[in-house]
Amino acid sequence: MKQHNSRYLPQSSPSDRPSFVSDHRSAMKEIARGQSLVTQLRAIVLPALQADQRCELVAQMFQDILDCSSKAITELQLQHQSDARPEDALVDDKKRVRRISSDDCIKEEGATANPHHQHKRRRSDDLVSLETPVPHYDGRQWRKYGQKHINKAKHPRSYYRCTYSKGQDCKATKTVQQQDESTGTDNPVMYTLVYHGQHTCKDNNGVNSGTDKSETSSDSRSSISTTCTDPCDHQTSLGDNKLIEKSADLVTKSMYEPLDMNPFAPLDLDSWELDTLLRFHLEPDN
DNA sequence: ACGATTTGACCGTC
DNA sequence: GACGGTCAAATCGT
Numbered sequence: 001m002k003q004h005n006s007r008y009l010p011q012s013s014p015s016d017r018p019s020f021v022s023d024h025r026s027a028m029k030e031i032a033r034g035q036s037l038v039t040q041l042r043a044i045v046l047p048a049l050q051a052d053q054r055c056e057l058v059a060q061m062f063q064d065i066l067d068c069s070s071k072a073i074t075e076l077q078l079q080h081q082s083d084a085r086p087e088d089a090l091v092d093d094k095k096r097v098r099r100i101s102s103d104d105c106i107k108e109e110g111a112t113a114n115p116h117h118q119h120k121r122r123r124s125d126d127l128v129s130l131e132t133p134v135p136h137y138d139g140r141q142w143r144k145y146g147q148k149h150i151n152k153a154k155h156p157r158s159y160y161r162c163t164y165s166k167g168q169d170c171k172a173t174k175t176v177q178q179q180d181e182s183t184g185t186d187n188p189v190m191y192t193l194v195y196h197g198q199h200t201c202k203d204n205n206g207v208n209s210g211t212d213k214s215e216t217s218s219d220s221r222s223s224i225s226t227t228c229t230d231p232c233d234h235q236t237s238l239g240d241n242k243l244i245e246k247s248a249d250l251v252t253k254s255m256y257e258p259l260d261m262n263p264f265a266p267l268d269l270d271s272w273e274l275d276t277l278l279r280f281h282l283e284p285d286n
Numbered sequence: 287a288c289g290a291t292t293t294g295a296c297c298g299t300c
Numbered sequence: 301g302a303c304g305g306t307c308a309a310a311t312c313g314t
Contacts, residue, residue, distance in 0.1 A: 144291060146306060
């Protein structure tokens with residue numbers, strides 16, 4: 001019998017107890033778990049709220065929580081990188097973290113070089129990673145610009161940039177990669193999200209999406225129309241997606257119908273994501 | 287027609 | 301040379 005939580009939480013394995021590892025590592029893991037929980041909770045709560053100011057406040061609070069934990073992780077990573085090997089990095093994308101950290105002080109963001117050939121490795125202090133079963137419900141609009149098979153990874157990595165990257169020169173990007181170990185029937189599909197840079201854009205309603213004050217604010221107002229069409233993220237082909245989305249759409253519609261979802265209508269959590277969450281939360285232990 | 291996604295090619299870093 | 305990140309033409313969806 002599995003514990004209920006084990007169905008949807010990134011796990012801290014017993015072997016990760018801090019007896020042989022640094023406090024940094026266990027602290028970062030716990031924070032990451034918290035981020036994952038908040039992400040999932042947000043995906044459930046926001047669409048169910050009435051569209052009013054309280055709703056916006058809730059969304060803002062969710063984002064603030066994520067901001068806090070992200071900053072905490074960043075701080076821990078910076079400290080950790082200075083006194084430990086980078087292979088203790090939070091995500092399993094170890095090689096990349098190592099490369100980024102070595103690249104850290106060499107080139108700065110916004111280099112005036114050719115805009116089409118900016119440096120490929122990015123600063124680690126612009127990097128925030130988290131694990132979640134709902135990779136696309138993060139309150140942002142993203143546009144996919146690439147997908148690549150990563151060495152030794154079963155699933156391709158998808159590359160997204162802010163929808164407003166052109167119009168507002170927003171530098172925020174993110175990568176989404178399905179975790180290899182999440183393919184079992186018992187475990188939820190987990191994704192590793194890595195965010196780079198901060199949003200400098202304003203969303204559709206002219207609300208600053210967050211820069212220094214609050215890295216990713218205004219969840220409640222921005223539309224979450226991130227369309228997830230890459231097969232890896234949905235675990236299905238595009239054609240299958242349509243069928244799944246249709247059936248799942250019935251579920252989500254029946255949930256949402258009583259509500260006036262004005263500000264959240266665009267949020268429109270991908271039905272498969274909500275379905276995934278619901279299954280993990282509602283199904284009895286197996 | 288327009289915007290988003292896909293995908294092969296290219297480039298920088300290691 | 302391998303690898304990861306980005307570009308941009310082709311393709312797709314609305």
